[in-house]
Amino acid sequence: MAEKTKILIVDDDNNIAELIALYLTKECYDTRIVGDGEEAVKQFAEYGPDLVLLDLMLPGIDGYEVCRQIRKTSDTPIIMLSAKGEIFDKVLGLELGADDYMMKPFDSKELVARVKAVLRRMRQDNPPSENLRDTPHPAEPQGEYVSYADLVINQTNYSVTYMGHKLEMPPKEFELLFYLASHPNQVFTREQLLDRIWGYEYVGDTRTVDVHIKRLREKLHDHEEWRLGTVWGIGYKFELKNQL
Numbered sequence: 001m002a003e004k005t006k007i008l009i010v011d012d013d014n015n016i017a018e019l020i021a022l023y024l025t026k027e028c029y030d031t032r033i034v035g036d037g038e039e040a041v042k043q044f045a046e047y048g049p050d051l052v053l054l055d056l057m058l059p060g061i062d063g064y065e066v067c068r069q070i071r072k073t074s075d076t077p078i079i080m081l082s083a084k085g086e087i088f089d090k091v092l093g094l095e096l097g098a099d100d101y102m103m104k105p106f107d108s109k110e111l112v113a114r115v116k117a118v119l120r121r122m123r124q125d126n127p128p129s130e131n132l133r134d135t136p137h138p139a140e141p142q143g144e145y146v147s148y149a150d151l152v153i154n155q156t157n158y159s160v161t162y163m164g165h166k167l168e169m170p171p172k173e174f175e176l177l178f179y180l181a182s183h184p185n186q187v188f189t190r191e192q193l194l195d196r197i198w199g200y201e202y203v204g205d206t207r208t209v210d211v212h213i214k215r216l217r218e219k220l221h222d223h224e225e226w227r228l229g230t231v232w233g234i235g236y237k238f239e240l241k242n243q244l
Contacts, residue, residue: 004028004029004030005029005030005050005051006030006032006048006049006050006051007024007030007032007049007051007053008032008034008044008047008051008052008053009021009024009031009033009034009053010033010034010035010053010054010058010063010066011035011053011055011058011081012035012055012058012059013055014033014035017035020111023112024112027112027116032047032049035058035059036059036060037061037062037063037065037066038060040052040054040058040066041069041070044074044076050122051076051077051078051079051115051118051119051122052070052076052079053079053115054066054079054081054098055080055081055082056080056081056082056093057083063080064096067080067096068096068097075097075168075170077099077100077119078099079099079100079101079114079115080093080098081101081103081104082101082102082104083103083104091207091208091211094172094208094211095211095215097170099118099171100114100117100172102114118171121171122171146178146181146182148181148225148226148240149225149226150162150163151220151223151226153174153178158171158174160174160177162220167219167220172197172212173212173215173216175197176193176197176209176213177216177228179193179197180228180238181238183237183238184226184237184238184240185238185240187231187234187235187237188235188236189234189235190209190210190235190236191206192235193209193235194206194209209236213228213230224241225240225241225242226238226241227241
């Protein structure tokens with residue numbers, strides 16, 4: 001029997017945590033609940049979850065710090081949770097590496113759908129990246145992908161290979177890169193990218209796009225043949241330098 005997908009629920013409100021666990025258990029997920037930040041970091045290492053549902057306001061260290069500590073060692077998906085009325089900087093959460101966020105109270109069906117979507121995007125058929133780094137000449141990519149000099153972006157398994165090495169990349173970063181690279185030299189406004197990659201609920205928060213472009217540029221330095229270009233006052237494009 002296949003091992004169940006494990007989800008760590010971090011929330012100091014036990015009633016909410018138990019309710020979330022009930023929703024996810026009905027979907028055949030294995031869950032574990034913790035109620036404070038320090039314990040969340042400890043249980044993350046011991047439990048080895050496939051996804052973390054992380055409340056923002058926690059006793060001890062808050063959700064931001066828990067996210068920061070997890071991201072030092074892991075790219076496990078993190079969905080941040082925040083109650084309406086709490087101070088919640090979505091951009092800060094994204095900069096720290098959160099993959100998605102939800103505002104409380106939320107519909108149970110939406111929660112399950114978000115969890116499934118994030119997990120689906122993170123599934124990869126390739127071997128672990130450590131093994132790929134030892135392979136000097138990667139095999140011809142399979143599935144749906146776009147490729148440029150020293151860069152392969154594979155949508156089938158959500159992998160990015162740059163200079164022969166696999167890059168770890170959260171789902172939204174990957175989707176933004178793939179979308180831009182699939183339309184070389186085409187300029188997209190921030191609003192268009194928000195609508196295409198994040199959906200209607202993110203419209204208006206254009207800083208989200210800027211944050212993800214910044215993170216992509218930190219991983220993908222300008223190449224002699226291509227780059228992630230900024231069109232000032234408009235938006236961004238995947239620029240092929242020899243086609244300008």
